[in-house]
Structures are given as structure tokens and as C-alpha cells.
Amino acid sequence: MPTRRFRSALASFFSSLLVATGALAAGADEVRLQLVELEAGLAKKPDVYLVLDPVAGRLTVKARGLELSSVSVSEIARLEFRPMFGEAVAPPLRAPALWTVSQGPGDTDRETIAPTTLRPYSEEEERSEPSPGGASAPVKKPGEDERPSSYRVSLDNGWQLLFVNESPRLGWFRRLGAAVRDGWQRLRGEQPAHPPLVALVVAPDDARRLHHLFRSGRAILVVPPPA
């Protein structure tokens, strides 16, 4: 059940960070200092940045410290690829931290216009055939402009953000099926890539709302829970 899983995720998030911060003698003030230092570094620049707060379940769009928009994240989970009978090896995730988008879905999903030839410009022809393209790109039909509600965003720390609209279902049988397919691919000499994922469960419209914000170089500030 997503809610229960989400609660356990929060509990785990809290406990692991409490233990870790305690071990490192990192008090709440030091963590807060780290966080504001990171955000101040981002807000000094004119770029848009995102703030992911796993405890509050929010992803906020900001620029210069000003909140421009935010969406609700109903669940956040780590999806790590692991052998069916073994342990996963994934790069560590730290918080507070800055993640940077290395490739966003908006970088690859573009429509391309590529005329094959160009005819000489004629003022008369241009005037007789006014088109919205006079100051517009081609007009799309309704629904054609729909952005996907589920997509991946590659990060520079080796992880990927996976935007989904429902909690990922990874039961034992589903995992077995995936492991068999993966094993078959490996047997054939292929090396399928399975980067570790941070799955964010958001409403479809919210996922579409964020899609164009994930461009290469976009910074995401990850907030730790209060110590």
C-alpha cells in the first residue's frame, strides 16, 4: 500500500539520517548551514533550480530564492538494480546535496523541422500566403502537444530520477521475470544498463508540468530532514 510504504520510507529516511548525523556529530545547525549555503550558491545565479524535500513530499521550482511553483510528491523510493539472489551496489545518495541533470527528457523529445530545400524568397508569395509561422512555429493539433507523464532524468551522480504516476510494483514474480529477461540478454552478450533510480510518484499533470524544466545542467537541491 503506497501510504504505508511511504510512511516506512519516511521512518527509514529519518532514522538513517539521525543515526548518520549523530555519528558524525553533525547537529541540526550544521546541517541547516550546509543547506542554506548550497541554496545561496544557487540563488546567486539567475537560473531556475529545483528543491526536493522528501519529508514534506514537495518538489519546488525556485529562482533567486523565490518560489515559482511546486508539486506534491506522494511517494519517493529508491529502485536499485540487484542480482536476484544478491545485494545491490549503487553510488551513495547524500543529503543535503546538489544533484545536476546531465540529460533531461526535454532534451531528447523535441520535434524537428528540417526543410530539404529552400526556394528564393518572394515578397508577393509571402504576402499572399500568410501563415501563423509568420511569427509562429507550426501549430499542433489538440492533444499532440501532450508531454509524457512518466519519464527519466539522468543525474550526474550516476542515479536517474524516474517520474511515475503510481507506486512502482516490484513483487517477487515481477522481479523474477525481469531477472530472467536480463539474464537472457546477458547470455546473448548484451550489457543492459540499469542505473539506480529515485522514483518520484507524482500526479500525471504535475509530471508534465515539470518535464520541460529538466534540461541539462539544471540543479536540484535535496533537503535532509530536520535532525
Place this chain on the structure above:
Amino acid sequence: MIVPPESQSIAPRPASPARPAPPRVRRLPDGLRALGAGLAGAAVASAAVAIGLARLGGAYAHEPFATDAVALAAEDLAATEAAERAAKIERRLATLAPGNEVYIVVDSYANRLRVYKGRELLREAVCSTGSGVRLLDPRNGKEWLFDTPQGELKILRKVKDPVWVKPDWAFIEEGYEPPKGMRDRVDDFSLGDYGLYMKDGYIIHGTIFKTLLGKRVTHGCIRLGDEDLEFAYKTVPVGARVFLF
């Protein structure tokens, strides 16, 4: 005296119920038995192969989200010092955001332009923003991306009755070679009555295609309807910040 058995009085026995006949074992034909055994063997073999493949491969497992704390720098701050420093940075951070000034926020997903003064929303308008389309020049492979920029820009100047000098891409996407003469590039009607110019040629301007307001159809500029454009022109000063996302 021995009584012969025949003369003993024997009480009548109750009639015992009829015993069910033992089930008759039906034996499957040999062919079916062989088929069943074959299928069972194949299933076992398939399971063995599947487990072997699964051992060779792997799958995603669902874990609760957790992170590790960042190791602190060697500098060991007292708690009060860290709190003071954090508060100082937070105050500095607050000064970066707009105070009581007039500024614009453009939501390029929803195609909405909002004019604020401080926290007060002065006007919300439907606008058109960049299509996200990529245009390739067939002559040399040059590429243009029709995106509305994201981040903070500033209004550099405001112009009444702006004139658009059409760049090469405006002709190429129509299938024309860009004209040599400047005269053919001048367009004094497409931008509407006012233009609020930002850097890199991005403009908040009007449009003759009113039905396209609210859609992602532009080459990166922001288009407004006539009344909204007039309001923005009169309300937003030169130097005002524009936040686009």
C-alpha cells in the same frame, strides 16, 4: 445336553448397508502418461533454466528512500556559530528575491504571465510561449531551438509600435532562402502595439494570431493579448525582473 446349532434361536440381524464398490482405477493411456511426464520434465527444466538466467541477471528492487549525511568539513563549528552563520546566509538569501518591486512571472507550461508587486498579484494573463521545436537549416546544418528561456531576465527597454527585423530562421522555416536586402526583413505589424525587450532578442509583445494565445507556438518570445500587453507596458518598469520557468 447339547443343542444342535440349527435349533439355536438366532435374533434377526439388521440389514447391513451395502458397501460401496472399491473405486476402479482408471489407467491413463500410455501415450498420455508419457505426455504428462514429458510436460512435467519440461516444466522442471524450464524452471531450472529460468532460475539459472535469473541468477545470471537481476532486477530492480524497491527500497525506502534514504540518504547518507554529508561528512562535515574539517572546520568544527560551535552550534551557536553555525546557527548564526546560517541565519546570516538566510537573510542574504531573502534579499535576492524580489521585495516590494514590480516583477513578472511566466509559467511556460501553463502559458500564464503574472504581474506582481511584492506578494500582490496585479494581473494574470494568458500568453503564448516557445514551442520547443528544433529547426535545421538544410544549407549548412545550423540549428535553432525555439524555447522560452528559463530563469531570471530583466526588461531592458520598452518600445511602442515595435518593428521586427526578421532573422534567417523566420524564412527558413517557411521554406524560403533568407533575403539579402534588409527591406524584405522588416515587419511592422506582427509584434503588436508594444514590446518589452529582454536580452538575446526575447520580447514580450502582442500578436495578430489571438487564437493561439495559451499555446506553445512561439520561437521563444512571449505573446500577450492587446489589453494585457498594454497593462504590462504601463505597469512594468524598465529594469523589472522577469522570472521564467
